[in-house]
Amino acid sequence: MPESLEDLVELLDLEKIDVDLFRGRQPQTAMQRVFGGQVLGQALAAAGRTVEPERIVHSLHGYFLRGGDTSVPIIYRPEPTRDGGSFSSRRVVASQNGKPIFYMSASFQRLEPGLDHQDPMPDDLVAPDEAPTLASVLEARSGRKAADWDKEWAALDVRLAGVTGRQFWIKAAGKLPDDPALHACVLAYASDLTLLGASLLPHGIVIGDRRIQPASLDHALWFHRQFRADEWLLYDQASPSASGARGFATGRLFTENGHLVASVAQEGLIRPVGLDLD
Template sequence: MPESLEDLVDLLDLEMIDLDLFRGRQPQTSAQRVFGGQVLGQALAAAGRTVEPERVVHSLHGYFLRPGDTGVPIVYRPEPTRDGRTFSSRRVVASQHGKPIFYMSASFQRPEPGLDHADPIPDDLVPPEEAPTLASVLEAASGRNADDWNKEWAALDVRLAGVSGRQFWIRAAGKLPDEPALHACVLAYASDLTLLGASLLPHGLIIGDRRIQPASIDHALWFHRPFRADEWLLYDQASPSASGARGFATGRLFTEDGRLAASVAQEGLIRPVGLDLDDE
């Protein structure tokens, strides 16, 4: 995982190696596979590099096909599938060792006025300044030192916003440039961090529990309104279902002043490993 916000920004600044062909570097990490949010963010950065700057991303849908190898760069090839008067579509293939590890479709739109409504931000939240850090909460739940968790998530500031364990305050751990495309990539990165864990909470488990083999399978993200990823966003999560060793979770991201900025949906592997399900 990136060791600082600057490191994350560098990860999202892809090297162009040919026309519509980019290379993303890897951070220093002890993880066995590439973090899904990194691939999401880098793939979105690659797609955005091929679109007119005034068109902003409004949705992406990705499938994780193979575990990423943390020891070699990832190559991203965005395909310019369509450029209309208002919308642009891109399909991105991320590859390592000559094989695809991730597919993503993304859609970009020239901003325009229209009808407007949104869900309200939830009530009874702990203000971010008073909320405990996620690292301290996980230290208490897992016994793993908080410094270890903080090192893994050094690019982000994540805090528990409610007692249910499904609401988090989240922001970049520092100031970002005034580039909306970069803020969208950082949010894509962050959106994969805690979401799958919502499908474990009903079973008294957390991500990092060695009795569960977790992995992202697919991920969808819709951008509704302007936001800054370096300002507090409430990540309100729910898990409608878990079955077949898969967990399904949804999330809503609100700005601190209550605007619905984005929505997320994800299905992931939550395969039991040495867990007696009869004891749940």
């Protein structure tokens, strides 16, 4: 995965190879498959390159079709499906070796005033400066060294915000340019990091356990309010259900001062491999 925030920003800066056709490079990684958040972020970047800058993404819905090959660049083809007076929509196909690995639909809107309400932010949280890092928590739970986790997720600063293991502080590990589209892509990237693990917590299992075959199946993200991805966001997660070797999880992202800026939903594969279900 990207070894720094600068690497992540470069990863999201796609190469234009033709009209509405982009190439996304791959980072150095020990992972066997492309991280789902990378495909989400790059696909959103491709869609955003075809939309007027004043139109901001407000939702995306993606399906992971095949595991991505980390040694092959990914080709992104955004289709300009609609440009109305206030909204624009795009459909993006990501492919490798001539086969689609990911589909995404995204909708963009001009900023406008309207009715406003939100859920309150959870309380009883550990402050970011006092919270343990995700790498140290995973080291204790998985036995894999914290340095290995840090190397894979160096572009992000992620810390455990509550004792339940389903609340995290998360932000880019450094300063980002003042580009709302880039901040949305970084948040899309980060939103896939810990969410699938929420569906394993009720069973006392963590991501990385070899008894589970995990994979993201689909991912939806709604952007409610303006935010910066380089400032602390609380990622509050829950898993209402797991069945059929699939886990369903939802998440809410709040700023430190309590503004709800995004909501997430995901279903993922959590197939038992050598796990005693009795």
